Amino acid sequence: MKKILKFLSLGISCTLSLLVLSSSVVAASGKENRAYQEINRENAFIDPSTGLLITPLKEVGGYLVPMTKEEYISNTTDLHTQNNQRTIPTNNKANTINPAADYREYYTYTETTNSTEWSRDWIQVTDGIKCTSTGGCSLGKTVSAQVSHSFSASVGAEKDAISAGASFTWQKTYSSTDHYTFNLALGERGYIAFVPRFKKTEGVLYKYSNWDGLLSKKNAWGLSPNGGYYTFVHTDY
C-alpha cells in the first residue's frame, strides 16, 4: 500500500512539475505581467521515500508554487497515516470479511499422563506346529515382526500434535528379527508370537483457528512402539 502511495505521490509531483513548467512558459510568452516562481534545482530535494530529486508544488492564490521539504514530508506522512487508518479492520468481526487464504486451523496437545504397556494384540510370527516325535521336537526359526504407532485421532495434523507433545521420544515403527529355538515335548502344539510393548501418552488435544482462537478440545492418546518379546503360544488345536 505504501509503495502505491509513494508511486502516486511521485507521479503527482512530476505531473505538477510539468504543469508548472508549461504554465511558466505560457506566463513568459502571453502573460508577462503575471507573477510566477521559477522552478530550478536549488528548490529541489531528494524524496526520502523514492530517492528521486523532486520539486513538489502547492496551490497558493490560484498559482502553483514549490513546497519546502518539511511541508512535503509533513503532507505525505499525514496522507499515509490516513490511508493506513482506513485499511485497519474494524473490531466488529460480523462486519469484517477477511480473505479465506488467511484462515487456518491448528492443533496443540498437552500430555496429562504417560505409561508403558504390553499389547494384548500379539503378532503370530510362525505357522502352527504340533510335536509328534517321541523324542521331542526342536522348532528353530528366524522370526521377525514390525509394529507401528497408533492414535485415538484419525486426522494427520492431530496425530502430529500428539506425537510432538508427548514427553518421550516418539518412535513411529519398531522392527524385530531374532533367531529362537523352542524345544517341545511330544504332543505340544502352538506357534511363536511377538508381544509388542508401547509407550502411551494420554492428554488433551486442542483445536484452534487463527481467527477465532480455541474451537474445540477432546481427550486423546497415542501409542509409540518400544520393543517387545517373543513367546511360544500353546494351542489346543
Next chain:
Amino acid sequence: MRYLMLVLMIFVILSGCSLGSKDSLMWFSSPDAAIQNGIKLESINESDLLSTVETDGETLLIFKQNVPEGTIVGVASLSKKDGQFAWYRENDPVLVKRLNETASPAITCEINTQSKKTFYVYLGVTSTIENRISLKNGSKVQPSIDKNSGIYYYVESANDKK
C-alpha cells in the same frame, strides 16, 4: 552450482545418518555406570540382573523382567570403545516362565554383540537343582539356576563354530 548443492545435500544426509547410529548408544567411563544406565533403559531393578557372563572377550548381561504373562529373559552386552562402555541389546527378550504354569519349553536364542560376535544362550525353567541340558553339539552341561525364579541359563560362544 546444481551439482554442488546435490553433493552438499548428500553429505548432510550421510553425516546425519552416521551421527544418528553413533549417538544411539550412551557411553560411560565405567562398566558399572553403563550397567546402571542399562537397568534404567530396560525399566528393571538391580535384583533383576541374573548374571554377568565373561566369555570370548565379551561381557554378557542376563536379566529378567516380570510382564503380565509371566517372566521374560533378555541378554545384553557391554560395548567397549576408547576406554568407554555402553549397554547394548540387539535381540528382543523371550518369555521363559508363564504364570501359573510349571512347565515351559526349553529355549535357545542367538545373541549378537556390537562387535558382531554371536552367542547361543540356553534358557528355561527348572524345579530341580540337578538339571543337565543338551547343547547344540550334543554335549550335556549343568546350567546356572536363579533359585528365586527357577530360571536357568547357559551361554555358549558360537564364533568358533561359524
